[in-house]
Amino acid sequence: MATIEIGSAVSRAGVRVDGMLKVADLPDGQPMQIPVTIVQGPADGPVLWLHGCVHGNEYCGAYIIQAFLRGLDPQALRGTVVALPFLNLTASQRNQRMSPFEGYNVGDLNRCFPGKADGGLTDQIGHVVWTHLKRHATHLVDFHTALTADTHWSLVAGHAGKVREHGLAMARAFGYSPCLPTPTDMLAGSAMMAAGAAGIPALIIEAGGIGPAFTPETVREGADRLRNVARQVGVLAEKVVDHGRLTLVSSFAWCKSAHGGLFKPAVRCGQPVKKGGVIGTFFDTHGEKVADERAPATGVVLAINPGPLLPQGDILVHIGLEPRLETAATE
Amino acid sequence: MAMKEIVVGTAISKAAGRKKGSLRIGTLPDGSPMEIPVVIVRGSKPGPVLWLHGCVHGNEYCGTFIIHEMLSRLRPAALTGTVVALPALNITAFQKGQRMSPFEGFAGGDLNRNFPGDATGTLTQQMAYAIYKPLKRHATHLVDFHTAMTEDVAWALYADVGGKTGKESEKMARAFGYRSTLPAPPTILGGSALMTAAKDGIPAMIVECGGKGPAFTQEAMRDGADRLENILRALGMVKGAVVDHGKLNYFSNFAWVHATKGGLFQRSVRCGDRIEPGSVLGQYYDLHGRPNGEALAPKGGIVLAIHPGPMIGSGETLIHIGLDPREV
Numbered sequence: 001m002a003t004i005e006i007g008s009a010v011s012r013a014g015v016r017v018d019g020m021l022k023v024a025d026l027p028d029g030q031p032m033q034i035p036v037t038i039v040q041g042p043a044d045g046p047v048l049w050l051h052g053c054v055h056g057n058e059y060c061g062a063y064i065i066q067a068f069l070r071g072l073d074p075q076a077l078r079g080t081v082v083a084l085p086f087l088n089l090t091a092s093q094r095n096q097r098m099s100p101f102e103g104y105n106v107g108d109l110n111r112c113f114p115g116k117a118d119g120g121l122t123d124q125i126g127h128v129v130w131t132h133l134k135r136h137a138t139h140l141v142d143f144h145t146a147l148t149a150d151t152h153w154s155l156v157a158g159h160a161g162k163v164r165e166h167g168l169a170m171a172r173a174f175g176y177s178p179c180l181p182t183p184t185d186m187l188a189g190s191a192m193m194a195a196g197a198a199g200i201p202a203l204i205i206e207a208g209g210i211g212p213a214f215t216p217e218t219v220r221e222g223a224d225r226l227r228n229v230a231r232q233v234g235v236l237a238e239k240v241v242d243h244g245r246l247t248l249v250s251s252f253a254w255c256k257s258a259h260g261g262l263f264k265p266a267v268r269c270g271q272p273v274k275k276g277g278v279i280g281t282f283f284d285t286h287g288e289k290v291a292d293e294r295a296p297a298t299g300v301v302l303a304i305n306p307g308p309l310l311p312q313g314d315i316l317v318h319i320g321l322e323p324r325l326e327t328a329a330t331e
Numbered sequence: 332m333a334m335k336e337i338v339v340g341t342a343i344s345k346a347a348g349r350k351k352g353s354l355r356i357g358t359l360p361d362g363s364p365m366e367i368p369v370v371i372v373r374g375s376k377p378g379p380v381l382w383l384h385g386c387v388h389g390n391e392y393c394g395t396f397i398i399h400e401m402l403s404r405l406r407p408a409a410l411t412g413t414v415v416a417l418p419a420l421n422i423t424a425f426q427k428g429q430r431m432s433p434f435e436g437f438a439g440g441d442l443n444r445n446f447p448g449d450a451t452g453t454l455t456q457q458m459a460y461a462i463y464k465p466l467k468r469h470a471t472h473l474v475d476f477h478t479a480m481t482e483d484v485a486w487a488l489y490a491d492v493g494g495k496t497g498k499e500s501e502k503m504a505r506a507f508g509y510r511s512t513l514p515a516p517p518t519i520l521g522g523s524a525l526m527t528a529a530k531d532g533i534p535a536m537i538v539e540c541g542g543k544g545p546a547f548t549q550e551a552m553r554d555g556a557d558r559l560e561n562i563l564r565a566l567g568m569v570k571g572a573v574v575d576h577g578k579l580n581y582f583s584n585f586a587w588v589h590a591t592k593g594g595l596f597q598r599s600v601r602c603g604d605r606i607e608p609g610s611v612l613g614q615y616y617d618l619h620g621r622p623n624g625e626a627l628a629p630k631g632g633i634v635l636a637i638h639p640g641p642m643i644g645s646g647e648t649l650i651h652i653g654l655d656p657r658e659v
Binding site: 018034035037062063065066067069070080085089092093097107122147148211212213214216262283284285286306307308309311 | 351367368370392395396398399400401402418420422425426428436480481545546547595597616617618619620621639640641642644
């Protein structure tokens with residue numbers, strides 16, 4: 001069985017090992033390190049790579065990964081689980097999306113893969129993580145979320161053939177619907193699309209809600225669903241739970257607010273919306289109604305801004321387009 | 332008979348009806364005015380002047396929405412006295428979703444420790460001065476809206492300063508009727524609008540409702556507005572029987588407990604829970620997800636506020652405990 005070495009974590013068959021991976025230097029010269037856990041079974045098999053907090057304040061995924069790891073018996077694995085629950089750790093420490101040490105390059109880590117060894121800070125972090133991911137991973141699950149606790153959907157790398165096919169099988173095993181099989185011209189620089197282009201089936205789970213806006217139920221349930229993905233890819237020799245067919249969307253529309261002010265949403269995640277339908281209302285600071293905001297497209301709500309205050313141009317709603325139920329769970 | 336004029340910034344009320352305007356509380360670094368919204372709703376009959384304000388701490392939004400809801404329910408023809416509402420006091424902090432003004436420099440900038448303010452002080456002191464002047468001139472009663480971290484925050488304080496002011500403050504707190512209530516002794520919360528007003532003879536209470544940022548529910552907001560409406564009934568400003576919320580849990584004081592340990596944290600208690608010294612408040616985990624110790628209660632009482640996690644740093648507020656609860 002091949003040894004997997006990621007930073008100070010060096011795999012050993014039949015046990016769980018924890019270590020740290022240096023991804024960059026901090027301004028005081030200390031290492032910027034992120035946690036790595038490798039759980040390797042006694043038998044050969046796939047390498048399921050899990051990571052979270054690519055966006056620092058999307059904590060729910062880190063909690064799901066950790067709850068899943070606590071439930072794993074290393075002796076029962078076929079193959080390996082590699083977990084990096086906090087990729088963008090300095091952003092997580094500050095409860096923000098991007099690293100506070102990033103300067104000029106905006107620093108969205110999920111637009112920086114496969115990274116660049118001599119790029120900006122976030123490019124360099126992307127490069128370090130990607131080097132290991134590409135060498136070892138046979139499957140990737142990347143955890144993200146949007147604003148509210150009811151965020152529940154998924155994306156898979158849509159690269160034709162095995163990548164799309166296996167990605168959708170993983171998405172079905174996780175069982176969040178809707179799901180976007182992501183066209184290859186979308187989300188460039190995401191770990192998911194970089195993995196897909198390198199032939200690694202990849203799934204993004206959007207679960208929970210940013211900051212503390214997630215529930216213990218989502219974590220518990222997410223860990224169960226993740227275990228089902230481990231069964232599906234063959235890391236665990238257990239029967240895969242059938243969550244039914246996915247609702248596939250063809251793409252998504254980000255809607256930015258045309259107004260600023262106090263916002264009260266009128267829709268929830270998972271709800272269908274029609275183009276022109278009211279998705280929420282703006283009020284001024286005196287408490288008087290300013291205007292209704294309307295859906296720019298027909299589809300299903302993937303994310304909604306809970307308010308209570310929004311500047312003009314903030315993301316108001318994220319709509320999955322052309323939702324349709326899979327004809328069979330084999331598409 | 333001409334009514335006494337009530338002037339708060341550009342909101343000028345001389346007769347029954349609704350007036351809105353803005354109050355200038357400072358100047359921004361580019362020279363433009365820092366202004367906050369004011370709404371005055373005046374009834375056809377003279378009576379109390381109930382002053383409502385929210386977002387003294389900029390990210391405690393639930394109070395703003397409770398005040399807005401209350402304003403939408405008021406009809407001048409059915410109102411005795413006047414409601415003066417300033418739903419977003421610390422407007423620049425409000426805009427940024429943070430507790431204190433981003434323009435405050437050296438003085439800490441907790442607006443609720445800077446009343447009655449200082450016309451020549453730092454930004455937050457000057458803001459407090461501009462707000463307190465009309466408050467002191469016009470208000471006969473004050474309700475100040477705050478909150479803590481999670482959506483289940485629901486408690487209140489009133490100025491237990493004795494005399495008529497203390498009694499009237501308690502009457503408001505009982506009409507609001509949150510079960511967890513602190514009769515706040517005059518020795519605490521110096522510089523708060525609550526204590527400053529009470530010492531000037533204006534009965535005052537603080538409502539802690541909702542959860543900061545977006546962490547409040549529409550139910551908490553509507554319930555808060557219903558309870559606020561009950562204060563208006565208790566003060567004789569609107570008609571209707573005063574709802575009796577029954578016995579309340581009064582505290583002797585509260586204890587703020589800071590975290591002396593950081594990391595991933597998951598709470599195991601909710602606001603309103605009874606705890607004993609040594610009760611488990613939550614579980615710490617390390618970055619690898621391994622259990623890393625429990626947080627224990629240093630004192631017994633009722634949970635008023637608890638840190639929601641998911642990450643906590645040294646010195647952050649872990650828990651806020653109401654001490655010595657007794658039914659009154």
